[in-house]
Amino acid sequence: MLVYKFGGTSVGSAERMMQVSDIIVGGDQKIVVLSAVSGTTNSLVTICDAYYANDKTLADKLVEDFRPKYDKHIFELLHEEASRKEANALMEEKYALLKSYNVDSFSELEEREIHAQGELISTKLMQLYLQEKGVNSALIPALDFMRTENGEPLYPEIENRLTKILQENSDIDLFITQGYICTNEFEQVDNLKRGGSDYTASIIGACAGAKEVQIWTDIDGMHNNDPRFVENTKAVECLTYDEAAELAYFGAKILHPLTVLPAKRKSIPVRLKNTMVPEAFGTVIGPQCDHTLPVKSIAAKNDIVAIKIKSSRMLMAYGFLKNVFQIFEDHQTPIDMITTSEVAVSLTVDKTDALPQIIKDLEKFGKVEVDHDHSIVCVVGQSLIEDTTVVSRVVNAIENLSVRMISYGGSANNISILVPTKNKNEALNLLHNALYNETLV
Ligand SMILES: Nc1ncnc2c1ncn2[C@@H]1O[C@H](COP(=O)(O)OP(=O)(O)O)[C@@H](O)[C@H]1O
Numbered sequence: 129m130l131v132y133k134f135g136g137t138s139v140g141s142a143e144r145m146m147q148v149s150d151i152i153v154g155g156d157q158k159i160v161v162l163s164a165v166s167g168t169t170n171s172l173v174t175i176c177d178a179y180y181a182n183d184k185t186l187a188d189k190l191v192e193d194f195r196p197k198y199d200k201h202i203f204e205l206l207h208e209e210a211s212r213k214e215a216n217a218l219m220e221e222k223y224a225l226l227k228s229y230n231v232d233s234f235s236e237l238e239e240r241e242i243h244a245q246g247e248l249i250s251t252k253l254m255q256l257y258l259q260e261k262g263v264n265s266a267l268i269p270a271l272d273f274m275r276t277e278n279g280e281p282l283y284p285e286i287e288n289r290l291t292k293i294l295q296e297n298s299d300i301d302l303f304i305t306q307g308y309i310c311t312n313e314f315e316q317v318d319n320l321k322r323g324g325s326d327y328t329a330s331i332i333g334a335c336a337g338a339k340e341v342q343i344w345t346d347i348d349g350m351h352n353n354d355p356r357f358v359e360n361t362k363a364v365e366c367l368t369y370d371e372a373a374e375l376a377y378f379g380a381k382i383l384h385p386l387t388v389l390p391a392k393r394k395s396i397p398v399r400l401k402n403t404m405v406p407e408a409f410g411t412v413i414g415p416q417c418d419h420t421l422p423v424k425s426i427a428a429k430n431d432i433v434a435i436k437i438k439s440s441r442m443l444m445a446y447g448f449l450k451n452v453f454q455i456f457e458d459h460q461t462p463i464d465m466i467t468t469s470e471v472a473v474s475l476t477v478d479k480t481d482a483l484p485q486i487i488k489d490l491e492k493f494g495k496v497e498v499d500h501d502h503s504i505v506c507v508v509g510q511s512l513i514e515d516t517t518v519v520s521r522v523v524n525a526i527e528n529l530s531v532r533m534i535s536y537g538g539s540a541n542n543i544s545i546l547v548p549t550k551n552k553n554e555a556l557n558l559l560h561n562a563l564y565n566e567t568l569v
């Protein structure tokens with residue numbers, strides 16, 4: 129069994145869906161996980177915002193905005209009268225559903241139901257196309273087997289349900305299912321958070337004992353820097369699970385941060401592939417990667433807040449950090465970076481909903497300074513620490529930037545630098561030149 133996942137851009141038009149079909153038809157039995165057509169989930173989020181803002185007229189208008197895009201998609205994708213009719217009926221049903229909510233009683237559950245519609249639409253359209261082509265495929269609803277509790281996948285339950293579905297349909301070559309969506313412990317529609325279809329694919333891969341999980345997107349693998357901000361980046365051939373997890377967590381948008389976890393538990397390789405250039409090698413993520421480069425890639429994560437707690441009580445004292453960390457734990461706020469001196473501790477967070485309360489609690493220990501609008505730029509490579517030139521190159525490259533924090537040695541594979549977000553692009557480019565364009569490669 130193979131598990132393939134196609135992202136929003138890969139199913140973003142009729143032409144793209146046809147390309148997907150060329151990739152998935154034939155060969156091993158597969159479970160194919162699809163995201164919503166690109167832009168759809170963002171629009172669904174905006175519709176929910178309109179409901180929350182008591183603006184039903186805007187919500188209705190935003191629903192109608194889907195019409196030209198999906199009319200075109202269906203017209204170009206499907207050619208038989210019966211399947212076009214079915215697709216159009218599906219869309220009418222979805223438009224009616226999206227308009228059916230009441231602004232006064234709009235709830236989180238309804239919001240999650242709305243967010244789920246993009247994947248329900250894309251998978252049905254793909255299945256109709258495969259049916260037209262006479263492919264031996266079946267649509268298996270993720271809501272029937274993808275189960276979470278407290279936001280975490282319930283692996284044994286998912287495995288049992290999925291195994292049963294697969295056994296009952298053992299004659300099927302191709303299973304199509306939705307990424308991102310799930311049901312929670314209350315049997316309500318829920319999701320794995322934005323970008324979560326990659327995570328779905330990896331969970332399914334682990335539960336179905338897949339040979340490989342392939343994440344198909346619009347670029348030929350994990351690049352050695354963020355291609356949105358740096359020119360001449362290139363795909364990295366392989367990454368270890370830990371390197372990939374670190375890069376995804378620190379902003380490499382190509383991968384949802386939790387994707388590698390389920391695959392790593394079962395030692396299943398995860399391959400990143402380009403839907404538009406299927407012959408390109410891509411990037412293989414696995415237990416090992418005998419790639420000699422000390423630095424594999426550089427990523428950056430925005431919306432970071434730096435917090436400094438300055439206290440003379442810290443001097444020669446023990447237990448101070450424990451008390452500080454306890455406050456973050458009490459407010460369920462993870463800390464990313466941390467640096468300490470004898471009289472101060474600086475740390476970063478990206479979850480800010482409890483920030484006012486956290487600051488209030490920290491003020492009991494000393495003077496608290498808060499800096500918003502920062503970015504963590506992260507240099508990643510499993511053997512980075514063994515090359516003593518890397519850290520000096522990093523520091524020299526960013527010598528003219530106003531660096532707020534540097535973290536090195538926390539793990540063997542990461543150097544993290546905190547800079548104001550306005551300097552992020554410059555930092556990515558300076559590091560790119562220093563780490564790849566000079567003699568290191
Ligand atoms: N290091 C990186 N390597 C490759 N792509 C990256 C990297 N960092 C950011 N990206 C961006 O990730 C995008 C693919 O992710 P995403 O848009 O979520 O795809 P999909 O729609 O297929 O889920 C690429 O188009 C690229 O701009």
Ligand SMILES: N[C@@H](CC(=O)OP(=O)(O)O)C(=O)O
Pocket residue numbers: 134135136137163164166169170246307308321322323324325326
């Ligand atoms: N459609 C969801 C889930 C997802 O993973 O999408 P994509 O694969 O296009 O990032 C989202 O936009 O968040």
